[in-house]
Amino acid sequence: MRIKVHCQNRIGILRDILDLLVAYGVNVARGEVGGEHGDAIYLHCPNLINLQFQALRPKFEAITGVFGVKRVGLMPSERRHMELNALLGALEFPVLSIDMGGGDRCGQSRRCAVAGRAGR
Structure with missing residues (x-):
């Protein structure tokens, strides 16, 4: 709960x-x-x-x-996470997400599939 x-x-x-x-x-x-x-x-x-x-x-x-x-x-962070995933899923073009260390963090399943990685 x-x-x-x-x-x-x-x-x-x-x-x-x-x-x-x-x-x-x-x-x-x-x-x-x-x-x-x-x-x-x-x-x-x-x-x-x-x-x-x-x-x-x-x-x-x-x-x-x-x-x-x-x-x-939902907790506020869970709600934001779901909203962001819904937004990214609706986009037609790929979105690249980079963390503070410069590492690639896939933000969109389709883009990750192209890159050969599972979405996070």
């Missing part, structure tokens, strides 16, 4: 949120800080089930600075 915690940007809020999850034995596989104003924390908790989430929701909202918590379908 992926959740979004809409919260105040304050020192210690992430620790308060994680302490609550630890108390319930919930593993956090990945986390991201985001939102339009840096006011959201996204957490991917694979072993969190709906009943636990419903029990945790009021406890999350009782944390000072937390305004709300809800389920989300």
